Amino acid sequence: KNEVEQSPQNLTAQEGEFITINCSYSVGISALHWLQQHPGGGIVSLFMLSSGKKKHGRLIATINIQEKHSSLHITASHPRDSAVYICAVRVYYGGATNKLIFGTGTLLAVQP
Amino acid sequence: EAGVTQFPSHSVIEKGQTVTLRCDPISGHDNLYWYRRVMGKEIKFLLHFVKESKQDESGMPNNRFLAERTGGTYSTLKVQPAELEDSGVYFCASSQGTSGYARIKETQYFGPGTRLLVL
Numbered sequence: 001k002n003e004v005e006q007s008p009q010n011l012t013a014q015e016g017e018f019i020t021i022n023c024s025y026s027v028g029i030s031a032l033h034w035l036q037q038h039p040g041g042g043i044v045s046l047f048m049l050s051s052g053k054k055k056h057g058r059l060i061a062t063i064n065i066q067e068k069h070s071s072l073h074i075t076a077s078h079p080r081d082s083a084v085y086i087c088a089v090r091v092y093y094g095g096a097t098n099k100l101i102f103g104t105g106t107l108l109a110v111q112p
Numbered sequence: 113e114a115g116v117t118q119f120p121s122h123s124v125i126e127k128g129q130t131v132t133l134r135c136d137p138i139s140g141h142d143n144l145y146w147y148r149r150v151m152g153k154e155i156k157f158l159l160h161f162v163k164e165s166k167q168d169e170s171g172m173p174n175n176r177f178l179a180e181r182t183g184g185t186y187s188t189l190k191v192q193p194a195e196l197e198d199s200g201v202y203f204c205a206s207s208q209g210t211s212g213y214a215r216i217k218e219t220q221y222f223g224p225g226t227r228l229l230v231l
Contacts, residue, residue, distance in 0.1 A: 002154060035222075042224035043203060086155070099145070099168060100220065102155040 003027050006087050006103035013110050019074040021106045023087030026068065033100065034061050034072045035086040043086070046072070077110045084108070114138070116206050116223035124229045130192040133226045137186070137206030143167075144187050145207075145220060146179060150200035158202075161187060194230045201225045 004025045013019050023032070034046045047054050047061040049070065054061050058077075063070040074081055087103040117136045125131050137144045146158040158177070159169040163184035172179070176195070181187040191198055205220040 004154070033220075043205075043222035045219045045221065048219050088155075099157040099160060099171065100147070100155075101157070102147075104154040 001026075002104065003101050004087055004089055004103040006085075006106050008106060009104065010107045011109070013077050013108070015078060015110055015112050017077050017110075019077050019081075019108065019110075021072045021085050021087075021108070023070045023072070023103055024068060025070075025087075025089045025101075027089065027091055027101065029089040029091055031090040032063055032070050033088040033090065034070075035088060037084045037086065037105075039083070041083075046085075074108075079110045079112050082108055082110050116204055116221050118202075118204050118223040118226050120226060121224065122227045122229075124231065125194055126231050127196055128193045130190065131194055131228060133189045133191075133202050133228070135187045135189070135204030135206075135223055137204070138208075138221055141206035141208050141221075142184070143207040143209070143218075143220075144181060145205040146187070146189055147203040147205065148200050149203070150197070155203065158189070191228075194228075196230050199228055199230045201227050 007022045031048050031050045033048050035043050036046050037043045049061055049063040058075045060073040084105040084107050086105045088100040090100055116138055119134045123131050142163050144161040147155050149155040157171040159172055159179055160167045161181045164181050178190045203225045204223040207218040207220045209218050
């Protein structure tokens with residue numbers, strides 16, 4: 001079982017819908033990242049969270065450290081939001097490397 | 113400011129051949145990470161450089177993979193000899209800080225990846 005689990009794996013929505021992607025992890029972390037990858041494109045960092053909530057435009061990310069769970073919300077979804085959304089956690093080894101452990105990603109398709 | 117760049121964007125080679133991937137991090141970034149995604153799997157960590165030193169190479173799959181970062185600027189990842197299971201997308205990322213605490217607060221900036229296909 002992967003240390004980082006995302007759900008759903010695939011998601012199809014209609015334009016304008018509110019979207020939620022979930023991420024659960026089983027290791028101790030120092031931070032959690034939400035990343036976005038458009039088809040054929042590179043990976044872009046959307047958020048880095050260690051507590052609470054962050055908002056950027058129509059995107060909102062929340063994290064509950066006690067429950068080891070994070071959610072990424074997209075309000076008023078648009079076809080240009082179609083992409084793979086990846087959750088990654090940073091495991092902190094007391095000053096050593098802070099490598100990222102990734103979920104498998106959620107493929108989002110927003111239809112007009 | 114230029115982002116993280118990787119070369120080549122695509123590479124198709126035959127089993128047994130050698131391939132060298134290059135990553136140029138954002139200028140001034142001391143931390144450089146290599147990751148890869150094999151077909152259908154999640155992205156996995158390969159190794160981490162701080163300047164020219166290997167901080168963590170626990171994700172390197174075997175001794176067919178050799179990473180270098182001479183001079184602490186760009187990095188190369190050589191696969192020799194390549195096997196079919198090495199096919200995938202190899203990503204490089206960089207971040208700025210050097211101390212452990214600063215590093216955990218940093219965003220990693222990813223390159224576009226190199227798509228490697230071993231036939």
